[in-house]
Amino acid sequence: MSVKDRVMKIIAEQAVLDVEDVKMDSTLEDLGIDSLGLVESIFSIEEEFDIQVPFNANEPGESEFDISSVASIVKAVETLVSEQA
Template sequence: MSIQEQVIQIIAEQAVLDPSDVTPESTLESLGIDSLGLVESIFAIEETFDISVPFNANNPAEGDFDISTVASIVSGIERLIAEQA
């Protein structure tokens, strides 16, 4: 499974949606994922890809890990995998 497919699966599970309802353009907000759901999603991403994601729930925009869309999360993961390999 590609990184994007795995991320879509994580996000879909969190949002209680079918993976086909999640697209690269989807925002977490539009899928109904709140701040707690976001923290859980980040945790699932870290566990799945064995990476450490810089993320502070007090200010989700502060880190350089862009959580605005599924696509931005995927590119963030690709970068972290390369950096932390």
């Protein structure tokens, strides 16, 4: 399973949606994921990929981790995974 598929699965689980309902251009807000759901998603992503996500829940706008859309999250995770390899 690709990084993209695994990230989309985690996001779908947090949003309580089918993976098919999670689109690359969706925002977390579109999917109904609030700040708590975002933090839980980040934890799940870190656990799934054994990576450290540079994200400050208190100041999400100041974070290096782009959460503006599903596509940006997938890209950021792919980058973190490749840097770790």
